[in-house]
Amino acid sequence: MTIKIRPHHSPIRGFIFHLHPRKVVAETIRFTLSFGLGGMAATLFLVLVLTGVLQLLSYSSDSTEAYQSIIDMYAAPSLAGFIRNVHHWAGNLLVLVSVLHLLRVYLTGAADRTRRLNWLIGCTLLVLVLGANFTGYLLPWDQLAFWAVTIFTNMVGYVPLAGVQISELLRGSAEVGPATLENFFAIHVGLIPPFIVVLLVYHFWLIRKSGGLVRSRDSGQRPVMVAAVPTLVAREAAVGFGLCALLLLFSALVDAPLTDIANPGASPNPAKAAWYFMGLQELLLHLHPTFAIFIVPLLMFLLLASLPFIRQAGLEPGLWCGGGRGRWTAAISFLTGMGGAAILVVVDELAFKNSGAPPVLTPWLSRGMVPLLILVIALGLVYRLLRSKNFPPSQSLMAVVLLCAGMVCGLTVIGIWFRGPGMMLGFSF
Ligand code: HEM
Ligand code: HEM
Incomplete structure (x- = not known):
């Protein structure tokens, strides 16, 4: 009788091998192909979910309390203010990183026939990232937030045929007010992030399905392969942890903006x-x-x-x-x-x-x-x-x-x- 010994499987290894095949084409892991931008976007999204959930402990989406709940976050010895800073900067950085990632995908010839579906998913992800930032923008309920959302929902009103209806749907009433805050909070926390998660899972699966990242025609039928662990994973970890370190440092030094409490009567x-x-x-x-x-x-x-x-x-x-x-x-x-x-x-x-x-x-x-x-x-x-x-x-x-x-x-x-x-x-x- 032969006894099969199962190789040691840690949960982390299992997770990594869900994301990556055992071996990847050496050429595709060079930093100057992707600049790690997709990995950076994924890292920022994880940071946003983590800091977002933590903020639920201190934030109130009731318009009479929202602004004060943000002020209270900064009262010592609470770390909530720092967490808000991280969430704010990560959200804004994600817009920039997503756009750069899109440009790199296109400019390295990866927006091709075989990756059509993933490109469309990427475009949807970009819209969702903008939507998440925009809905988050209102939540502090300060002058900046109130008027930025007023201006944008006014702009939406210019869309032909259904503009005014879409604008009122977003606002939850004719003007930006308490109902808008509740609406935006629900969309921000309950709707957009789950959508992003589903699309990201699909995004990653499609990358595997198309045989990893784009590679040059020179790499031929039998390209040089390297083991995903540790070569690729070590690089991903370096990019992810490096980005987190810079983000935390920046957030410790620079507070997210907060102006006076929202005042519908006085526009800045x-x-x-x-x-x-x-x-x-x-x-x-x-x-x-x-x-x-x-x-x-x-x-x-x-x-x-x-x-x-x-x-x-x-x-x-x-x-x-x-x-x-x-x-x-x-x-x-x-x-x-x-x-x-x-x-x-x-x-x-x-x-x-x-x-x-x-x-x-x-x-x-x-x-x-x-x-x-x-x-x-x-x-x-x-x-x-x-x-x-x-x-x-x-x-x-x-x-x-x-x-x-x-x-x-x-x-x-x-x-x-x-x-x-x-x-x-x-x-x-
Ligand atoms: C939340 C936003 C996004 C995340 C987290 C994300 C994540 C990733 C990751 C980790 C990769 C593999 C590594 C890399 O290319 O750097 C990748 C590849 C890819 N992404 Fe994204 N992505 C996002 C948005 C987008 C957008 C906006 C587009 C384009 C419209 C896009 C299109 C693609 C395509 C086509 C690939 C395959 C590239 C190749 O095969 O070389 N993604 N994405
Ligand atoms: C792609 C994902 C996300 C993006 C881009 C994003 C972006 C933002 C932005 C820009 C703000 C305004 C921050 C400020 O200036 O005060 C914000 C606020 C907030 N977000 Fe998110 N967020 C995301 C996901 C989440 C998730 C998953 C949660 C919770 C489960 C969450 C909870 C909150 C809360 C409670 C606030 C209000 C507190 C505050 O203003 O900091 N967010 N978000």
């Missing part, structure tokens, strides 16, 4: 949306509301979501920006987008917006259709120009995508730092 000047929606608020200063809040963002999101579905759009796998001249093209496109947005804002501010001249066309045309058509034609010309210079279709499209990304970044930067009282242009540091 300037009243701004949350920083990740400042691009939209800036656009609203220049375009017809239907275009600024609905048509332009929708078109950009559709372009983003459909990238792996567009024929010949996939960049060379495993290389940054398709290799060759790609990196320069990417950098120049992004910076041109940022600079272009800044120039357009200033020109509109000086020459058109405040000119007082009677509009030749209806605002729907002059501040909507015409600028949109000019933008689309300009992007089409950039594409044609690059194709005529023998750039492959994928890199030519990349230039268009990064021009748009640069513009969004430019508008966001202007909105955050260059809009002062009355939303006039100027420094606002």
Whole structure:
């Protein structure tokens, strides 16, 4: 009779092998392929769940108590204030890290046919991360929170057909008030995080199913493999713990912002949306509301979501920006987008917006259709120009995508730092 000895299995090992196969392609674990950004996003999400649950012990979502419950968090010797700081900074950092992760996935050619579904799940995750941050924003019930949510829900009201209804659904009443706080708290704690967990499990499973991260064509049929434990896991741990150490240090030094208690009667000047929606608020200063809040963002999101579905759009796998001249093209496109947005804002501010001249066309045309058509034609010309210079279709499209990304970044930067009282242009540091 033969006796089989089962190898030693610890729960941690078991968990790791649910996430990773025993061996992974050596090339895919190099830091400069992924910069550990997906791992960072996952770490931040874990930190958010942990600190979020801990905050439930001290936070009250009743509008008469919410603000005071935040103030009380900072009373010594409680650690609740520190935990709030960690939660606040982790949430905001997650927006940045998710966007960078998305860009790395696209730019290393991983937004391809085989990863289409995972790309769409990623896009949904991004929307949920924004939703989590936005709903969390209101919870401290201070002036910053109250007015940012008022501005955003006003913006939602411009969405054609159902805008006002969606806005009122979010608010739980006609104006932002106690019902909005209860609504946002429920969505923030009970709805969005479970959704994210389910999608993340699927996200990770699909990565395994597609044979790990993207790799270059050079790696061939029989690539060099390394053991996931310890090689990959040690790197993941270094990224995760390193990030946590920096986050805790930062949160010990810098408190999350808190202004005066919410006052529906007195809006701060300037009243701004949350920083990740400042691009939209800036656009609203220049375009017809239907275009600024609905048509332009929708078109950009559709372009983003459909990238792996567009024929010949996939960049060379495993290389940054398709290799060759790609990196320069990417950098120049992004910076041109940022600079272009800044120039357009200033020109509109000086020459058109405040000119007082009677509009030749209806605002729907002059501040909507015409600028949109000019933008689309300009992007089409950039594409044609690059194709005529023998750039492959994928890199030519990349230039268009990064021009748009640069513009969004430019508008966001202007909105955050260059809009002062009355939303006039100027420094606002
Ligand atoms: C909460 C947000 C997210 C988390 C926690 C997350 C986590 C991860 C992790 C850990 C990986 C593997 C390691 C790495 O690529 O760094 C990964 C890969 C991937 N992610 Fe995400 N992700 C998130 C959001 C997104 C977004 C916004 C997109 C794109 C729209 C996306 C698309 C992908 C794709 C396509 C892969 C496979 C990449 C490849 O095979 O090289 N993810 N994600
Ligand atoms: C992706 C996940 C999450 C993100 C991005 C996020 C983000 C945020 C943000 C930005 C705030 C405002 C912090 C401030 O300035 O005061 C907040 C507040 C809050 N969050 Fe979350 N959160 C997430 C998950 C959770 C979870 C899972 C829970 C609880 C189970 C939670 C509970 C809370 C509570 C109680 C507050 C109010 C206290 C406070 O303002 O700090 N959060 N969240």
